[in-house]
Amino acid sequence: MLFTPQHAIDELGDEFADTVTPAAFPEAILRFRNGRAAAQIGLDGLSDAEWIRHFGRFEPLPGAQPRPLALRYHGHQFRVYNPDIGDGRGFLFAQMLDDRGRLMDLGTKGSGQTPYSRFGDGRLTLKGGVREILAAEMLEALGVETSRTFSLIETGEALHRGDEPSPTRSAVMVRLNHGHIRIGTFQRLAYFKDEANLKRLTAYVLRHYYGEEAGEDAPQRLLTLVAGRTARLAGQFMAAGFVHGVLNSDNINVSGESFDYGPWRFAPTWDPGFTAAYFDHAGLYAFGRQPEAIFWDVMQLASSLRLIAEEAPLIEAMETFEPAYTREVTGAVLWRMGLKPQTEKRDRTLVQAAERALTASKAPLDLFYFEMFGGQLPESYGEPFAELRGLLARYAPRKPRDHGYWSDPAPCSMLIEEVEAIWVPIAERDDWSMLGAKVAAVRRMGEALA
Incomplete structure (x- = not known):
């Protein structure tokens, strides 16, 4: 290259x-x-x-x-x-x-x-x-x-x-x-009522991040595409157990790619109220509220595009977010479970059963995905997982557990305690070996999942 x-x-x-x-x-x-x-x-x-x-x-x-x-x-x-x-x-x-x-x-x-x-x-x-x-x-x-x-x-x-x-x-x-154009970039132009540059920015994003040339429906088309990409991101966050912490509209990239990691955390369990930022007292960006937060930000893009488009087609574009999120979170959880998808309805039923079981049991999230990858839920997962266990019988693995990672004694995680532990030898002895080892371990896990 x-x-x-x-x-x-x-x-x-x-x-x-x-x-x-x-x-x-x-x-x-x-x-x-x-x-x-x-x-x-x-x-x-x-x-x-x-x-x-x-x-x-x-x-x-x-x-x-x-x-x-x-x-x-x-x-x-x-x-x-x-x-x-x-x-x-x-x-x-x-x-x-x-x-x-x-x-x-x-x-x-x-x-x-x-x-x-x-x-x-x-x-x-x-x-x-x-x-x-x-x-x-x-x-x-x-x-x-x-x-x-x-x-x-x-x-x-x-x-x-x-x-x-x-x-x-x-x-x-x-x-x-993949770009640094934020929803807030559009908001600034709408704030100044700069129609010419708002149209120019819309065309730029469509051309360079979505491979399309702007037509008469450019604002609606852009909003539909951004809604789809950000719905995908919201679904991926949930499957990863990730809490970004600061999902402000200036932190949402219109390419649908996550970036800018400040007070992030990975949730230990499937806890909708789990927060990352110590200053998020109201839990606005808590784990379970992230899809809502991202949707709210996309609404601000719609509001900005109202300067150069009619309201009705923008509302129509916004209505695509919720069904897109449902598809994306289902697909992302299924992927992390290591299962081949079936029908949309059957897959959604499975994922909802997993969410209920994880919420009720407070099972360690990373350990759950690690132990059941490919669909074999261990017997140690008891009554809260009974419904899920029955549904899993219909599913086939999307890949075999033949990577060495699956023989490890524990999953690769990134909980805050380990993040802090990695920093200690750097701060105290300028020892970067733990960081290097962790990056290698994470990439090895990525190979097993890919």
Whole structure:
């Protein structure tokens, strides 16, 4: 795969972003490079020194855009509209094609201040970067459409944060995304009643993220597609047992790909009320409310598109979300169970039975999926699983349990206790071996599931 730089973002013009200057960091120590992701965009041949120049010092990649761009957007944050946000500690560094021919972005986190930093320092803690690696790797292995942590470089600054011991170490991260256009990008244009740029952005997203040219029904078509992709994401979150934590409209990518992992958690059990963010006191983004939260965000896209479309077709497009979510969560849970799908009705009955059993029993979620992969539910799963056990008899495995992973004594998990344990040797002894071993274990699990 050759590196194939693109400049699609230039189609949008100057109204969508500001050129910025990366921070000049005192150090640049390479801590993580994602060779697998790099191979998919033709950058796996870079030496470590070249890698640091591009992703720690932000020397432009050959043929890519010459200056980083901080993207402009608004958004609802915990249902409160905020017009004073944008890329406050990150920027779009480069665009390129991947090995599937898709337009991809390399974007940063912790790369310095921008016009949207407000009172922030534009930095990222090293622990925050480590947590992003773990979240993205686990989600990718579990079949979730996710950004991937591409690079993590320690930067030698001492940062002060209120939610962890300070001063703490700093880092700059690069993620590989299928685009950085958010629902909040549309909201900003609607806020300013900018019809021309709203139409331009609609056409851009349809062309580059859905492979379609804009017709007369472009707003309705876009909304239908985004509803489908975000319904898929909601279903994948539920099957993975993942709680994003901050599903604000500025954190929802219109490509339907999850990204930006802050206070995330994986749920130990199927607990609809389980939350990730300590500041989510009302449980707005709790595990079981994530489909509702994502639907609410898509409604804000519909509201924004109302500036350039009639209401009736947008309502029609929004009505596709719920049935799409039902299909997607059913398919995602069935996939993680290791079962071949049958009829839509039969599959939904099975998944609902699994949800009831898991809720009633409070069985460990990862262990359940691990032990019953392929449809063989152990006898140790008692009365709450009786209905599910009967339904499973009809199903065939989608693949054999012939990977070595299935002989392990326990499943690969990513609960908060282990995340914290992985950080301890890094903080205390600069020992990165646990992180490396965990990434390898997660990828091995992904191979078994794929």
